[in-house]
Amino acid sequence: xxxxxxxxxxxxxxxxxxxxxxxxxxxxxxxxxxxxxxxxxxxxxxxxxxxxxxxxxxxxxxxxxxxxxxxxxxxxxxxxxxxxxxxxxxxxxxxxxxxxxxxxxxxxxxxxxxxxxxxxxxxxxxxxxxxxxxxxxxxxxxxxxxxxxxxxxxxxxxxxxxxxxxxxxxxxxxxxxxxxxxxxxxxxxxxxxxxxxxxxxxxxxxxxxxxxxxxxxxxxxxxxxxxxxxxxxxxxxxxxx
Numbered sequence: 105x106x107x108x109x110x111x112x113x114x115x116x117x118x119x120x121x122x123x124x125x126x127x128x129x130x131x132x133x134x135x136x137x138x139x140x141x142x143x144x145x146x147x148x149x150x151x152x153x154x155x156x157x158x159x160x161x162x163x164x165x166x167x168x169x170x171x172x173x174x175x176x177x178x179x180x181x182x183x184x185x186x187x188x189x190x191x192x193x194x195x196x197x198x199x200x201x202x203x204x205x206x207x208x209x210x211x212x213x214x215x216x217x218x219x220x221x222x223x224x225x226x227x228x229x230x231x232x233x234x235x236x237x238x239x240x241x242x243x244x245x246x247x248x249x250x251x252x253x254x255x256x257x258x259x260x261x262x263x264x265x266x267x268x269x270x271x272x273x274x275x276x277x278x279x280x281x282x283x284x285x286x287x288x289x290x291x292x293x294x295x296x297x298x299x300x301x302x303x304x305x306x307x308x309x310x311x312x313x314x315x316x317x318x319x320x321x322x323x324x325x326x327x328x329x330x331x332x333x334x335x336x337x338x339x340x341x342x343x344x345x
Contacts, residue, residue: 107148107155108267111181113208114192115201116163119220121145123192123250124160127260142176151260156267159186167207168311169318179322181211182303187267190259192218195225195232195247205241209275210307215243216262223249242274277306287313299323 128147248255
């Protein structure tokens with residue numbers, strides 16, 4: 105097959121772009137996302153004889169629709185379905201970073217968490233039990249320091265194996281209140297009937313329950329592109345259950 109596609113997600117100031125630059129070097133190019141004023145950075149690298157294309161998603165604190173950056177990152181994960189989504193976390197402030205990781209894991213099973221800035225964590229006396237974190241989150245956890253080029257080979261080996269389909273994951277999924285879970289259960293079949301099984305039904309149902317209309321706009325845009333404007337009625341789901 106051609107190159108595998110990797111999405112790079114993370115909060116601002118986690119060293120995500122440092123990792124992107126380390127992996128791609130001069131083999132990168134930037135522009136704007138189609139129809140957006142948001143910078144699109146993409147690059148290539150090779151590992152174990154395999155070609156990879158990596159997309160540096162905008163740095164965001166969430167994947168809701170509070171900004172164009174968040175919509176761009178969200179839509180790429182949902183519609184482009186990267187072979188691996190690599191979530192870069194700052195090892196010195198895991199609690200603040202974890203929100204984004206949990207959201208990504210609601211959207212895709214193909215997730216690897218890179219604990220970056222391990223050198224800073226060490227200086228601050230912070231120890232991270234990556235094995236306990238892996239058991240809790242249900243996805244691979246790799247400790248790295250992008251600026252010191254440490255842990256990168258292990259990270260890329262893990263990316264390679266997941267891209268090939270050799271890494272099974274059981275991503276942690278949030279459980280909400282009984283009332284919300286009941287509404288998700290009621291809405292999900294309607295969402296599935298409208299858009300099929302190729303998208304994260306639970307995540308989209310949650311966004312609709314939260315009143316996020318932008319996800320409907322993105323779904324409609326996606327189907328229009330796929331069908332070239334024909335044969336598909338607009339997606340419209342009543343989430344007021």
